[in-house]
Amino acid sequence: MAHEFDLEDANEPYVKYEMLGGTIHGEPPYEILRGKKVIMSPAPNANHCSIDAILVTIFFNYILTNNIKANVFGDNFDVYFSREYHCKPDISVICDRKRLSNGKRLYGAPDLIVEIMSKSTRKRDVGEKFFQYEEYGVREYWIVDPDKKSIKVYHLVDGKFVDNGEYNFDGSGAGDKIKVSIFEDMTVDLKLVFKFVFEFDEDEEEE
Numbered sequence: 001m002a003h004e005f006d007l008e009d010a011n012e013p014y015v016k017y018e019m020l021g022g023t024i025h026g027e028p029p030y031e032i033l034r035g036k037k038v039i040m041s042p043a044p045n046a047n048h049c050s051i052d053a054i055l056v057t058i059f060f061n062y063i064l065t066n067n068i069k070a071n072v073f074g075d076n077f078d079v080y081f082s083r084e085y086h087c088k089p090d091i092s093v094i095c096d097r098k099r100l101s102n103g104k105r106l107y108g109a110p111d112l113i114v115e116i117m118s119k120s121t122r123k124r125d126v127g128e129k130f131f132q133y134e135e136y137g138v139r140e141y142w143i144v145d146p147d148k149k150s151i152k153v154y155h156l157v158d159g160k161f162v163d164n165g166e167y168n169f170d171g172s173g174a175g176d177k178i179k180v181s182i183f184e185d186m187t188v189d190l191k192l193v194f195k196f197v198f199e200f201d202e203d204e205e206e207e
Contacts, residue, residue, distance in 0.1 A: 016056055029076065032086040033128055040088065044075075048116050050196040052090055055114060055188070062186050069097045070111075071184075074161045078105035081136040087129065089113045090144075095182060109133070111182045112140040112197040130154075134161045140181050149194045157179055 029040045044052075052074050059072040072094045072110035080086050091114035096108060113133055115125040125143055132158065133141050141161060143152040149169040154161035167188035180186040 006021040028110070031088055032084065033124075033132070034084055038124075044116070044118065047197045048090075048118060051116050051144055051146060051193060054193055054195065055091055058192065059091075062183065066183075068183070070095045071097050071100060076087065078106050079110060080105055081109060081132065085132055085136070087132075090116045093182065099184055109137045109139075111138070112142070112180070113138050116144040116145060116146065118146075130161065133158075142178075143195075146194075146197055149190070149197060151178060151190065153178060160206075 016034050030036070030037045030053065031040060056072055056074045062068070063070045063072065071094050073094075075090045077092055078086060079089060079092055089110065089176045091112075092106065092110035093112040094100060095111045099106060099108070115121070115129060117125050127148075130141070132141075134154075137156065137159075139156050143154075145150040153164040154180070155163075155164050155169065164181075167178050167190055176190050178188045178190070180188060
């Protein structure tokens with residue numbers, strides 16, 4: 001069941017600065033889950049950035065080519081589901097551009113959300129956020145695993161996420177193609193999504 005955002009929630013202390021258009025000077029970016037601040041992870045690695053940029057480009061190209069009144073945003077775009085849930089999904093796709101008329105953020109659920117997993121976000125992406133996005137009515141949810149070069153796709157059916165399968169790219173030059181349910185004839189080729197993903201030692205990177 002989708003929830004409407006109550007503008008009176010601006011009076012709540014933990015959303016005051018967000019409603020004013022930003023965070024306190026010097027405060028690290030955060031999301032609000034169950035009414036509590038959750039500090040976001042440090043800057044993402046190269047694979048995360050590549051996947052994010054390519055997917056945003058693919059969606060933008062489709063929207064522009066087909067003259068659709070939709071929009072797509074990468075990370076750091078604010079989505080306010082309710083006063084207890086404010087998120088910055090890795091990718092948000094909104095089919096009706098008029099929902100962005102305030103010019104700052106989206107109130108309510110995007111039509112499609114993509115989260116790109118890392119060691120620090122894995123549990124949240126498949127747990128807390130999975131159920132949050134389901135509850136608030138996200139129509140399609142993708143969970144990208146850069147290590148496995150795979151994408152899990154869920155469609156919202158009667159208020160519940162239904163597993164639409166895991167799509168993979170094995171590096172052989174071929175890859176699965178995902179049919180995007182929120183658009184009539186859009187497919188995403190995984191050989192493009194994971195084109196610039198490479199192997200590296202995460203432990204070494206963190207030192």
